[in-house]
Amino acid sequence: MSALLRVFALRGADREAALDWLHVHCELEGVLEQDEAILVWLRDALPRPPFAGLQVEELPHDPTAAAVTGLEHDAAILVANDLLVRPPWVERPAGFNGIELVVPRGNAFGSGEHASTQAALCCLHAVWDAPASCADVGTGSGILALYAVQRGCPAVQACDIEAEAVAAAQELLPTAVVRRGGPEVLAPADLVVANLTAAEQHAALPGLLALWTRRSALVLSGLRNHEVAPLLARLPSPPDRTFERAPFTAVAWLGQR
Numbered sequence: 594m595s596a597l598l599r600v601f602a603l604r605g606a607d608r609e610a611a612l613d614w615l616h617v618h619c620e621l622e623g624v625l626e627q628d629e630a631i632l633v634w635l636r637d638a639l640p641r642p643p644f645a646g647l648q649v650e651e652l653p654h655d656p657t658a659a660a661v662t663g664l665e666h667d668a669a670i671l672v673a674n675d676l677l678v679r680p681p682w683v684e685r686p687a688g689f690n691g692i693e694l695v696v697p698r699g700n701a702f703g704s705g706e707h708a709s710t711q712a713a714l715c716c717l718h719a720v721w722d723a724p725a726s727c728a729d730v731g732t733g734s735g736i737l738a739l740y741a742v743q744r745g746c747p748a749v750q751a752c753d754i755e756a757e758a759v760a761a762a763q764e765l766l767p768t769a770v771v772r773r774g775g776p777e778v779l780a781p782a783d784l785v786v787a788n789l790t791a792a793e794q795h796a797a798l799p800g801l802l803a804l805w806t807r808r809s810a811l812v813l814s815g816l817r818n819h820e821v822a823p824l825l826a827r828l829p830s831p832p833d834r835t836f837e838r839a840p841f842t843a844v845a846w847l848g849q850r
């Protein structure tokens with residue numbers, strides 16, 4: 594692993610989809626969305642996203658970045674007035690008395706910086722009604738399942754199709770059931786949450802609906818504006834709550850207890 598960060602420019606119609614893919618498949622140290630390009634910084638070579646409408650160019654090193662370790666800008670992320678996410682090496686902000694999710698960065702997707710994670714957390718926080726069980730599909734680092742554990746949910750399950758994510762989530766959540774695979778590997782749960790890309794949401798939707806007992810909420814996040822309506826068209830009723838953390842939206846249906 595190099596001490597220098599490498600910089601790549603993503604261009605073309607599929608650059609946003611490629612960015613979503615990269616968030617899941619490698620550890621991005623920085624992202625800058627410009628009008629015509631998205632710049633991404635990482636320590637290693639860029640894995641090649643599988644999109645036809647994408648051009649990738651490696652840019653020359655920024656010499657001022659030579660001493661960057663990646664930890665300088667770490668800070669607690671206030672997701673809501675009473676909810677924050679921070680890595681273990683950042684101190685709890687003085688005077689904060691709300692819910693804290695302490696998640697190490699670098700193990701798997703989901704350490705609080707990504708807007709889709711924040712939209713999911715805001716939505717989960719708003720609809721939380723102390724469910725008896727909770728399932729987090731596509732758990733990544735385990736951050737959404739950690740929210741359920743912190744709120745005292747007695748039966749928390751999580752799954753992910755990536756082995757690294759399963760290992761990271763199980764380490765973060767020793768009391769939860771963490772399985773490798775999709776929604777079909779979990780037992781029915783009163784609250785179901787899934788922060789997935791739109792394509793993944795479409796593929797997982799039948800499994801998510803089969804998992805959900807409907808006693809508490811269903812929360813779906815990871816959708817860009819133009820992706821919301823096509824997914825909602827596949828559900829029997831409009832959502833009860835919608836949260837936007839640009840450029841991502843999370844939607845929720847409340848339970849019927």
Ligand SMILES: C[S@@+](CC[C@H](N)C(=O)[O-])C[C@H]1O[C@@H](n2cnc3c(N)ncnc32)[C@H](O)[C@@H]1O
Pocket residue numbers: 617702703704705707709710713730731732733734735736737752753754755758774775776788789790793796797815
């Ligand atoms: C966008 S990340 C979300 C991580 C975390 N839940 C968060 O909110 O930050 C999506 C995760 O879902 C996983 N994934 C994609 N499709 C899946 C499926 N059908 N079943 C389970 N996991 C899936 C990916 O491997 C990835 O770790």
